[in-house]
Amino acid sequence: MDSMTVFDLSVTDALLSTTRAVRKRLDLERPVPRQIINECLDLSLQAPTGSNRQGWSWIVVTDAEKRAALADLYRKGAGTYLQDAEQESAAQNGESQDTRVFSSALYLAERLQDVPVHVIPCISVDHLEENPPRAAWAGVMGSIFPAIWSFQLALRSRGLGSALTTLHLRCEDEANQLLGVPDGVMQVALLPVAYTIGTDFKPAKRPPASEITHWEQW
Ligand SMILES: Cc1cc2nc3c(=O)[nH]c(=O)nc-3n(C[C@H](O)[C@H](O)[C@H](O)COP(=O)(O)O)c2cc1C
Structure with missing residues (x-):
């Protein structure tokens, strides 16, 4: 590590x-201690929020019946989307990264109820005007997704994994009722959380940043 480097980049770059x-490699058998979830949530709350409002709340669901009900809503929300997408991708691209993603997503949809912890990040929307402009939505979503990603990084550092999912939100009213979410609060995702089977994960294939970066002007 040279003297100008603040953190060990071999560690932080590997984490990032x-x-x-993680879906197929979630360990559905190993219990997750409450303490670990609390630790990762404490770290996630260091994330930035618009106006430093910190309008976030988190629902952690371990109750088996509630997880089953959430999994039902997730599948209802998904409809045939995941099957259709997997078939279409397999027909067009064969065994590509996209085909693997949809196969993995289908696996998760079938087993969501068995993932030991469901974490649902929520954000306050009670300050939003009617039909908010796009800038307002940027403020709302931008005030919870950094924390979600920090939570996922903290999990990964401790040998746990998760996947950011949103399909149950298509049944938002039913999910609000199930979880007692008050008016003025919006669920933004559902993160199935478990220990991972093995801890060796690889970087994804992504096009280089140079292809999508515009210096000084678009
Ligand atoms: C806004 C958002 C919504 C997502 N919704 C779902 C979802 O409902 N179900 C799912 O299995 N994955 C979902 N994902 C995960 C993506 O499929 C995943 O990030 C993508 O396949 C790339 O894989 P990687 O994160 O391992 O690079 C979502 C991701 C984002 C950012």
């Missing part, structure tokens, strides 16, 4: 480049 959406 190998924190993947």
Whole structure:
């Protein structure tokens, strides 16, 4: 580590480049201690929020019946989307990264109820005007997704994994009722959380930043 480097880059770069959406390699048998979830949530709350409002709340679901109900809503929300997408991708691209993603997503949809912990990040929307402009939505979503990603990084550092999912939000009203979410609060995701089977994850294939970066002007 040279004297100008603040953190050990071999560690931080590996964390940033190998924190993947984990589905097939979630360990459905190993219990997750409450303490670990609390620790990772405490770290996630260091994330930035618009106006330093910190309008976030988190629902952690371990109750088996509630997880089953959430999994039902997730599948209802998904409809045939995942099957259709997997078939279409397999027909067009064969065994590509996209085909693997949809196969993995289908696996998760079938087993979501068995993932030991469901974490649902929520954000306050009670300050939003009617039909908010796009800038307001940027403020709302931008005030919870940094924390979600920090939570996922903290999990990965401790040998756990998760996948950011949103399909149950298509049944938002039913999910609000199930979880007692008050008016003025919006669920933004559902993160199935478990220990991972093995801890070796690889960077994904992504096009180089140079292809999508515009210096000084678009
Ligand atoms: C806004 C958002 C919504 C997502 N919704 C879902 C989802 O409902 N179900 C799912 O299995 N994955 C979902 N994902 C995960 C993506 O499929 C995943 O990030 C992508 O396949 C790339 O894989 P990687 O994260 O391992 O690089 C979502 C990701 C984002 C950012």
